[in-house]
Every structure is written in C-alpha cells, then in structure tokens.
Amino acid sequence: MRRSFVFAILLAAPLAGCAVKTPPTLPDAPQWDPFLDSLQIRTLQYFLQTADTLTGLSPDRWPSPSPSSMAAVGFELTATPIAVERGLIPRADAAQRVRKTLRFLWNLPQSDRPGGSSGYRGFFYHFVDMQSGLRAWNCELSTIDTGLLIAGALFCQSYFDSDTPVEGDIRAFADSLYRRVDWTWAMDGSPGIRLGWYPEKGFIEDTWTGYDESMILYVLALGSPTFAAPEQGWEHYTSTYVWAEYQGLEFVSFGPLFGHQYSHCWLDFRGIRDSYMSTRGIDYFENSRRATMSQRSYAEANPGGFAGYSDSTWGLTACDGPRDTVFRVGDRVRRFQSYAARGASVDWVNDDGTVAPTAAGGSVAFAPGICIPALKAMRSRHGDRLYREFGFADAYNETFVTPSTPEGWFDQDHIGIDQGPIALMIENLRNGFVWETMKKNPYVVRGLRRAGFTGGWLSQ
Numbered sequence: 001m002r003r004s005f006v007f008a009i010l011l012a013a014p015l016a017g018c019a020v021k022t023p024p025t026l027p028d029a030p031q032w033d034p035f036l037d038s039l040q041i042r043t044l045q046y047f048l049q050t051a052d053t054l055t056g057l058s059p060d061r062w063p064s065p066s067p068s069s070m071a072a073v074g075f076e077l078t079a080t081p082i083a084v085e086r087g088l089i090p091r092a093d094a095a096q097r098v099r100k101t102l103r104f105l106w107n108l109p110q111s112d113r114p115g116g117s118s119g120y121r122g123f124f125y126h127f128v129d130m131q132s133g134l135r136a137w138n139c140e141l142s143t144i145d146t147g148l149l150i151a152g153a154l155f156c157q158s159y160f161d162s163d164t165p166v167e168g169d170i171r172a173f174a175d176s177l178y179r180r181v182d183w184t185w186a187m188d189g190s191p192g193i194r195l196g197w198y199p200e201k202g203f204i205e206d207t208w209t210g211y212d213e214s215m216i217l218y219v220l221a222l223g224s225p226t227f228a229a230p231e232q233g234w235e236h237y238t239s240t241y242v243w244a245e246y247q248g249l250e251f252v253s254f255g256p257l258f259g260h261q262y263s264h265c266w267l268d269f270r271g272i273r274d275s276y277m278s279t280r281g282i283d284y285f286e287n288s289r290r291a292t293m294s295q296r297s298y299a300e301a302n303p304g305g306f307a308g309y310s311d312s313t314w315g316l317t318a319c320d321g322p323r324d325t326v327f328r329v330g331d332r333v334r335r336f337q338s339y340a341a342r343g344a345s346v347d348w349v350n351d352d353g354t355v356a357p358t359a360a361g362g363s364v365a366f367a368p369g370i371c372i373p374a375l376k377a378m379r380s381r382h383g384d385r386l387y388r389e390f391g392f393a394d395a396y397n398e399t400f401v402t403p404s405t406p407e408g409w410f411d412q413d414h415i416g417i418d419q420g421p422i423a424l425m426i427e428n429l430r431n432g433f434v435w436e437t438m439k440k441n442p443y444v445v446r447g448l449r450r451a452g453f454t455g456g457w458l459s460q
Contacts, residue, residue, distance in 0.1 A: 032430070033372050035379070039361070040426040043391035044083045046419045047076040050390075052130050056101030059130060061413045062390070067127040067136035070145035075420025077101065077152030078266070078434060081159045082427050095166045098156050102173035105149075108133045114199040122181035122227075124149060126196070140196035140204065143186050147217035148417075151266045153177050154220075155434065158441045178443065183221035183229045191236040193221060193229065209240040211252045215263035215284070223447025234451040238276045246346040247294035247301075251287045252280075255343025255350065257295060257317040258421070260288040261362040265424040268435035271456025272448065283456075285366065291345075292363040296370050298344040305332065306353035307408065308398035311370075312377040315359025316342040316351060319395040319418060322409040329399055336400055353399035357392035362421030365429040385410045394418055 050062045057068035058076035077098060084094045108118035108128075118133045119125055125135040126142035157174035160167040186193050192207030193214075208214040218237050221229035242253040254260060263269075269284035277283055282290075299314030318341040326335045336352045343350055360374040379387045385407075386393050394415045398408035427433045438444050439457060448458060 031368050033376070035376055036364070036372065036426050036429070039375065039391050040082075040423055041086065041088065042389065043361075043419050043423045043426075044079055044086065044088060046390040046414055046416070047079040047423075048083055048089065051076060051097070051101075055104045055131060055133060056097060057104070057128070057130050057133065058416050060127060060417075061394075061415045064413050066130075068130050068133075069127055069416060070124045070142065071148040072416025072420065073101065073105075074145075074148035074150070074152035075265075075416060075424065077149075078155045079420065079423050081156065081437075082423060082433065085427070085433060092166070095160055095164075095170060098160065099166050099169050099173065102153060102156070102170060102177065104133060106173050106176055112199055114138075119146070120197070120199070121185045122146075122177070122179075123186065123197070138200075140198055142196050143193050144195070144208070144214055144217055146181060147214070147220055148262065150178050150181065150220055151216055154441050154443060155266060155437055158437050178220070178224070179226045181220075181224065182227045183224055184227045186221075187229060187233070192233055193217060208237060210237045211241055211254045212259040213262035216267060219263075219267065219444065219447035219451060221447070222450040223443040223445075225443070228450075231450050231452070234274065238274070241276065242347050243280065244346040247297035249290040249294050250280075251282075251290040251294075253345040253347055254291070255316070255345035255348040256341045257291065257315065257343070257359040257363060258417075260291045260366075261317075261421045261425065264288055264365070265362075265421055265428070266434055266438050267444070267448070268428075268432065268439065268457065272453045272458050273455055274452045288363065289366040292360075292367045293370065295344060295359065296374070304351050304353065306351070306399045307401075308353075308355065308381075310377075312373050313355060313381065314374060315355050315357065316344055317356050317359040317362075317418075318342065319354060319356035319358065320411045320413060320415065321352060321354045321395065322397050322400040322405075327402075329401060334399060336397070352397070354395050354397040356395045356418065357386070358394070358418035358422055361392070362418075362425050364422075365425045368429055382410070388414075390414050391419065391422065 047058055051058045058072045060066040060069040060072055080094045080098055083089045084091045110119050111117040112120050118128050119141055123141050123146045126139040126145050127136040129136050153174040157171045160170045188194050188203045190207050195204040195206050197203045218234055244253055273283050295316060296311055296314050299309040300311040302309040320339050321337045324338050342354055357378055360371040364371040386396055393411040394413055396410045400409040424434050428435055
C-alpha cells in the first residue's frame with residue numbers, strides 16, 4: 001500500500017495577541033514503569049530482526065511484504081545504539097550493522113533518470129527495494145524521509161566515537177551522506193524546501209511549512225557545511241503556524257501527533273526557543289506536551305461516539321486503518337479509512353475510531369503521567385491481539401465491528417515509522433540518551449543556532 005508523509009492540513013496566519021494560559025497539572029503517575037522496559041525491548045527487536053541481512057535496510061512494515069522506507073531506516077540507525085545501551089547487542093556487532101547500512105546507502109546509484117537509481121542530489125526516494133536499494137512504486141524523491149534518514153546517520157556519527165576502523169568508517173559514511181544532500185536544489189527557487197520531486201514531472205509545488213514533522217529537516221538544511229539553506233527558510237516554516245486554544249490549552253496546532261513527535265525524537269527542545277516561541281512564552285517541548293494532553297481530553301469527550309475511547313485509551317496519528325468503506329454501525333453511518341493521517345486539532349479533525357499506540361508511545365517523554373497509563377490500558381484491554389512479539393501492532397479500531405471482526409479490527413502489521421518513536425522516546429524519558437548524543441553533533445548545533453534558537457543547553 002502506497003503511503004506518503006504529505007498530508008493536507010488547513011493553514012492560517014498565527015493568531016496575534018494570545019495570552020499564554022497556565023496548562024492544567026498532569027495526573028499523578030510514576031515517571032517510570034517496568035512495562036516500558038518490556039515494550040522498548042520488543043520494539044527494538046523489530047529493527048534488529050527485520051532488517052535485511054545483506055543491505056541493512058529496514059522494511060516499511062512487517063510481516064506484510066514491503067519495500068524499505070528511508071524514514072524507517074533513520075529510526076533503525078538510531079535504535080541500534082539504543083539496543084547496545086539496553087544490552088541487546090554488543091557494541092562491536094552494532095557498529096558492523098550500522099557501517100553495512102551506511103556503506104550500502106552511500107554506494108547506491110543516484111541519477112535523474114526514472115529508473116535504476118536510489119535517489120538524486122543526495123536525496124533518497126521515499127521507498128526503495130529491500131535488496132537492490134532502487135526506487136520502488138514510482139514514488140517521490142522525499143525530502144522529509146531523507147531528513148529522517150540523515151538524522152539517524154548523524155546520531156550514529158556522534159555515538160560511534162571510538163578510534164577503531166569500523167567506527168571511523170561510520171563517521172565518514174555519515175558525513176559523506178550528509179554533505180552530499182543538496183538542500184538548495186530542493187528549494188527550487190522557493191523560500192522553503194519542496195516536499196519532493198519526481199523524475200517524470202519535477203518538484204512537488206508545496207513547500208514544508210509549519211507546524212509539522214519537518215522541523216528537523218530545516219535544522220539539517222541550515223546546518224549543512226556544503227549546501228546550507230538560508231536562514232530565511234526557518235522564517236518561511238514558522239510563517240504559517242496556527243496558535244490557538246484547543247481542549248483548554250493554547251499551542252501551535254497540528255492534528256496528528258507524529259508531527260509533534262518526529263523531530264523531538266532526536267532534538268531536545270527543552271529550554272531552547274526560536275523567535276516565534278519566545279513570543280509565546282513556551283518551548284516546543286511544552287507545545288508537544290500540550291498537544292498530547294489535548295488528545296487525551298478529546299478522547300475523553302469522544303464527540304464522535306467511538307467505541308473504546310476514554311481518558312486511558314486514546315491516540316490519533318498517521319497509521320493503518322481497517323479499510324476505505326462506509327457502513328452502518330448501530331444507529332450511525334460510519335466512514336472508515338485504510339492508511340491515513342488521523343488527528344484532532346482546532347483547525348483539522350480526521351477521526352474514524354482508529355487508535356494508534358504510537359500516539360501515546362511517541363509522546364511518553366512529554367507526558368508520562370498520561371502516556372504510560374494509556375499504553376498499559378491498551379495492552380491490558382486487548383492482550384495479544386494488539387501486543388505482540390515486536391510490541392504493539394500499528395493500530396486498532398473497536399468501532400469497526402463486522403461478522404468477520406466481531407470485537408473490532410486489529411492490524412496485522414507493525415510499521416517502522418511508528419515503531420521508531422516508541423523506542424526512541426522511551427529512551428529519552430529514561431535518560432535523554434538520544435538527545436544528549438545529538439547535542440554533541442556540531443552540524444545539529446549549527447542548524448539550531450541558524451534557525452534562531454537560543455537559551456538552555458545551546459548557551460552552555
């Protein structure tokens with residue numbers, strides 16, 4: 001099934017003159033729970049066990065046959081050192097795995113021809129074949145997937161810092177992959193970075209504008225030592241923010257939670273602010289915390305009357321769904337979707353009753369007091385229909401009741417880009433490991449500073 005990170009959202013100019021309200025206090029809960037150890041280990045095993053043994057590429061999904069997604073590989077590259085820290089794999093073995101993956105990516109052919117390549121100008125196609133690494137499904141050259149891949153590569157560059165031939169190769173391959181990406185080409189004369197490019201028809205017209213998952217894309221583009229984007233790119237990104245009150249909280253709006261999570265998997269936004277957030281009196285970490293809390297409140301109110309929603313079972317993001325269909329459930333005609341961006345915000349709602357565990361799992365570092373109980377409630381409520389060898393299946397829908405699904409629909413697949421945030425953000429909650437490692441990377445630091453971030457750890 002074809003997927004894309006490109007989702008239509010409603011955009012409006014930031015609301016001026018909004019006073020920042022004091023957010024409600026989170027419910028009491030422990031900052032750690034042993035269940036997170038079990039969940040993280042199972043989720044890490046997805047990347048350790050499903051990656052191709054020859055290419056090192058991680059599948060887009062499993063167990064359904066699929067190509068690799070470059071974003072999933074970015075999460076895989078980051079998950080591998082976490083597996084070292086958790087004692088699942090020796091450092092030397094992890095280094096061999098990472099070097100194999102980066103070397104394979106570096107040696108793949110790049111050209112502007114429709115076939116026979118993995119990408120162009122340093123960017124990679126959204127999906128590539130697991131064995132050959134070549135373009136799959138006639139998909140787009142994806143700027144955001146490349147950005148998430150590079151984030152994983154630079155994380156490994158900073159983590160594997162020993163003076164050994166293998167770890168030296170990792171640092172060199174990561175550096176070469178990053179330096180090859182031509183961010184200025186991807187701007188195509190616009191003030192921002194285009195969403196993607198097709199060899200058959202050229203650039204996608206739209207550029208990445210906020211608020212969404214592409215913060216890290218601009219940070220990497222601004223930090224580039226070879227093809228750096230101009231500082232005005234960040235102004236372009238923030239120019240379309242929607243600041244508004246939703247579920248009793250004020251924050252920059254984006255409906256699906258993945259947009260509040262992906263960049264934060266690698267970047268520690270606690271205590272640092274750009275010029276926009278300086279005027280609002282919060283940082284992006286607090287923004288994501290409020291967005292997470294608003295989703296819990298939305299599920300508790302449950303305006304759509306979906307089965308299973310409560311203050312302990314909630315979470316809307318991009319995920320699998322039952323299928324694209326319409327039928328009557330009880331006294332309502334329901335519209336269901338397959339893979340889609342689901343979310344709830346002041347300016348955009350798409351909800352068909354499908355809950356994705358990664359919505360709570362990827363936000364666990366922001367709001368453990370509500371995310372840990374939600375994850376445990378989903379496991380307790382649904383058992384091995386949902387919680388399996390590699391952790392949570394991608395999604396479920398208790399409203400989708402048919403003769404063949406009398407207890408609702410439960411996904412058969414795990415999806416790499418939804419597994420990744422769970423594994424990474426559990427580790428960030430535990431000890432800030434991914435954040436602290438990325439703070440050592442000079443490219444990332446330069447990108448944040450050129451975007452106008454100041455304060456906190458950036459001032460140290």
